[in-house]
Amino acid sequence: MFKDLIVKFLKIEGLISNLTGYIETRAELLKMEVKQDVAKILSKTVVGVLLAFMLFFVLMLSSFALAFYLGHWVGDVSGFLIVSFLYVLIGLGVFLFKGDITAYIEKQLTELTKSKPK
Numbered sequence: 001m002f003k004d005l006i007v008k009f010l011k012i013e014g015l016i017s018n019l020t021g022y023i024e025t026r027a028e029l030l031k032m033e034v035k036q037d038v039a040k041i042l043s044k045t046v047v048g049v050l051l052a053f054m055l056f057f058v059l060m061l062s063s064f065a066l067a068f069y070l071g072h073w074v075g076d077v078s079g080f081l082i083v084s085f086l087y088v089l090i091g092l093g094v095f096l097f098k099g100d101i102t103a104y105i106e107k108q109l110t111e112l113t114k115s116k117p118k
Contacts, residue, residue: 044112063087 063083071079094101 067079067083069079070082071077073079074082
């Protein structure tokens with residue numbers, strides 16, 4: 001009886017009810033924010049994959065066109081060898097500067113994933 005009187009006097013029941021409601025509301029808000037962030041990341045990933053896919057085909061078809069064009073001037077097989085040598089040089093450049101490239105990509109991804117103030 002005395003305990004109930006103190007609880008009612010201090011209005012702890014209402015405080016506990018309000019605190020519980022606040023925590024549940026914050027949890028729901030966090031869930032919605034996480035869902036929104038996941039949707040944003042997935043949409044950017046899908047667009048990035050589609051762009052990479054298209055770029056791959058453009059690069060491949062352009063390489064064939066260049067190889068056939070060079071092959072017309074220097075010999076059929078030589079055109080393809082020249083184009084493949086260009087890709088070897090590009091691959092060598094990427095290999096030599098892989099640390100700088102990795103650091104740049106990491107920096108860009110970090111900036112992309114930073115949450116913006118709302």
